[in-house]
Amino acid sequence: MVPQSAADLAEVTALVTAGAVAPAVDTVVPLRDAPAAFARLAAGANSGKIVVEVRS
Numbered sequence: 001m002v003p004q005s006a007a008d009l010a011e012v013t014a015l016v017t018a019g020a021v022a023p024a025v026d027t028v029v030p031l032r033d034a035p036a037a038f039a040r041l042a043a044g045a046n047s048g049k050i051v052v053e054v055r056s
Helices: 006-017 031-042
Strands: 025-030 049-053
Touching: 025 031, 031 049
Parallel strands: 025 049
Antiparallel strands: none
């Protein structure tokens, strides 16, 4: 883990909002597939972030 601060979070948020950086998204999965998504993450099979979509 890398130590984080509120200032770091604000700076990263500003960069993302400005479009200067974008997260690398590997997959987007529905909440019902979260266990499989965590297994994929644990196996190191992802090449970016795994997003679990929660709809209300």
